[in-house]
Amino acid sequence: MADWQAVIGLEIHAQLNTRSKIFSAVSTAFGAAPNTQASLVDLGFPGVLPVTNEAVYEKAVAFGLGVGATINHQSVFDRKNYFYPDLPKGYQITQLDEPIVEHGHMDINCADGGRKTIHITRAHLEEDAGKSLHKDYAGETGIDLNRAGTPLLEIVSEPDLRSAEEASTYARQIHKLLTYLDICDGNMAEGSMRCDANVSIRPSGSSELGTRTETKNINSFRFLEQAINHEIERQIAVIESGGRVVQETRLYDPDRDETRPMRSKETAMDYRYFPEPDLLPVVIDDSFISAVRDRLPEMPYEKRARFQTAFGLSEEDAETLSGNRSLADYFEYVASASDPRQASNWVRVELLGRISKDSFNSEDVPVPASELASLINRISDETISGKIAKTVFDALWQGETDSVDAYIDAKGLKQVSDSSDLAPIVTAIIANNTKQVEQYRAGKTKLLGFFVGQVMKETGGKANPKQVNDLVRIQLDTV
Amino acid sequence: MAVNKETVLTIATLAHLEIAIDQVDDQIDRMNRILDLVDEMQAVNTHEVRPLATPFDQVQRLRADEVTESNQREKLQSVATRTSDGLYLVPRFVE
Incomplete structure (x- = not known):
């Protein structure tokens, strides 16, 4: 590996959390019965016309502002033609030459403690395809088109990443930004954010790019790291044994921890892009962009800095607690209603010891922020000891009680200080x-x-x- | 520009169309006649002819993010060839 350097770029597909689809007024809610959220437009019936959802533009602009990008006043939709049963129109509506967002950047923390800027080439709007179910239908494939037409923002990075770890750090940062901006629910298990990784290798010190492969549809940060590491090792093995890396699309199989070719190689893909004749160019003015800017929430780095000054937290603790918007809101509630340092300890040790930071959602936490604050206040006012507080916390977690004070009274846990x-x-x-x-x-x-x-x-x-x-x-x- | 056998077969593959090998020459001939017609049109002198009105001078109006469509599955699937459990069934394909 010391002789080789990896060059990695990511394409991240984020489903925008609009109520309706990008080109039809159909619900985007997850988990509905198959094909109950698919209209004539989504099914590609002849004679119907797409109408673009304004909210996708607001969300794409918010992302662009979040990564310091250029927002293009004019953007144009194009048709990307390919045949696949979950794409009934025979083309995907996307943006090729005139995307809404270009030239952004995202700073990431590196393993060596330094910071590195990852350039974002572009972010464009497009529609998602439906889902294919290969199981249970002997000899046939089942198609569910509920997802067809769900708005996607495809975020394309420059090949600035040099390791699987950097790639996953960058992807996590994008995930954090998307959820902070509340433009994507970030639920990777439901496919709300998916990554394609473009990977090539070159001799260390070389500035030429090697032939790249694209590994598609990776839906967890862990798989992203594994898939990239696997692909780097595979390419090194190919070259060191005298072979040549072939440009192709591969699919990562997490069960076997390997990537394998996805599309048939007999014919190179030719998407025959052309401007979408059913949709006029979209023009947004400065007042549209200003209105989005005025509604932007506090950014993750701003929140981290504020947690440090307002609550006296270390940079590391502030980084952890601002790592996810729901977690940050939860912590801020507890810290504002009790001793902030104790709040930081309890949330980091007791809560994050039980739920991972990435999947933290305050709605799923059995201990409401108000009760954790009460618990900390009962320690501060010496009603209970820290040790007893842990048993009260366990009781809240197990659902034995929903009130700290009622539980302390009922179980006679008051500290004897007299x-x-x-x-x-x-x-x-x-x-x-x-x-x-x-x-x-x-x-x-x-x-x-x-x-x-x-x-x-x-x-x-x-x-x-x-x-x-x-x-x-x-x-x-x-x- | 002229179309040859290779171009015709590539287009057929991309479009998922089956063309019998004895029809290829006929296809080459037809496509070339279309291209000849385009060349012929391009030879017309359009100097100082003003372009027709085009919708691309217009700007797209955007739609508010509201759900107004309801479930039409039964109606839409009544014209489908094969369905099961609410899914459309198609010949099996696996990448």
Whole structure:
């Protein structure tokens, strides 16, 4: 590998979260019964005309602004012709020569701690195809056209990436931006974001590009890394054994961890693009772009910086907590309603220990932000100890309760902080452990912990540890 | 520009059309006649002839993001050759 350098570019397809499709007024909701969300336009019946959805332009412009790109005032749709049963028209409507977004960039953190700029060539609007189901229909394939016509933003990077790790970091950053901007739901398992990876290799130090292959339809960051690493190794093996890399489209099989050729090689694909005669050029003016800019939410990097200053977090913690918009909103609620540093610890350790950052969605979290804030406040006001708080958190997580305060009351978990309640217990413990008392007074002061532990045990963990510590020390030192 | 046998067969493959080998010469001839006609038209002097009105001077009006279409599956599938479980069935294809 040291002799070879990988050159990688990504094409990311993001489904835009509009209510209706890009060219028809049909719902885009996921999971409907097959073909119940497919109209005459989506089915490619003759004589029907597409009408473009304004929201796809608003979302594409928001993305363009998010990556510092040029927004083209005029964009034009084209037909990309190919035959496939899940594309009933025989062509996909896309944008070839005049896309809506060009020349953007995204900065990523590298493994060596530095930053690197990845250039974004373009982002264009197009329609998704339907789905083919190969199983269960002996000798036939089932076609569901609900997805046909779902709006896609295809985000094309320059070949600026040099490793599978960089590619996955870049893809995660794009994912983060799309969800922050609320233009894509980011659900990769449902196919809302999919990646194609263009990979080639060249001798280290060379500036010429090698022949590239395209691996299509990768739907997780982990598979993206695996597919690229596999493809790099395969190309090195081909070249080192005296072969030649063939330009082709490959498909990644995560079960076998390998890529294999996808399209037949007998005829090179010729998409015969031409301008879509059913759609006029789309012209947007500066006021359209300004209106989108005015509605842009806080960007991930802005949120990270604000978390650092407003809540006193380290850069690393702020990066983690701003890593996903839902997580950031959840954390911000907790931090604003309780001690921010405690909020950071609880969210990072207890919540992210149970759910991954990438799939965090506050709607799926069994502990509401308001209850986590209450829990932290009960620690701060010394109603409960940190240890007891973990058991309350577990109870919330398991669904045993939905109220911190009600649970503390019902289970009698309130911390005992009253000296008049604790002092007799401390006295009794000291009286029952004369041997340890002698050792302590002889200088073995580490035994303080033993006495504190005994008192905590006696009170079922409810005693205020600091209070117990003080009482034990006073009684041992003064008697 | 003239069409040859290779071009005809490539276009047939891209269009998923089957052309019997004994029809290829006829296809070459027909396509070449269309191209000849185009050449003939291009020879016409159009100097100072103003272009016809074209819709490309217009701008596309966009539609609000609203769902107004309802489920038409039964009606649409009534003209399909084969369906099952709400799916359209087509001859099996696997990449």
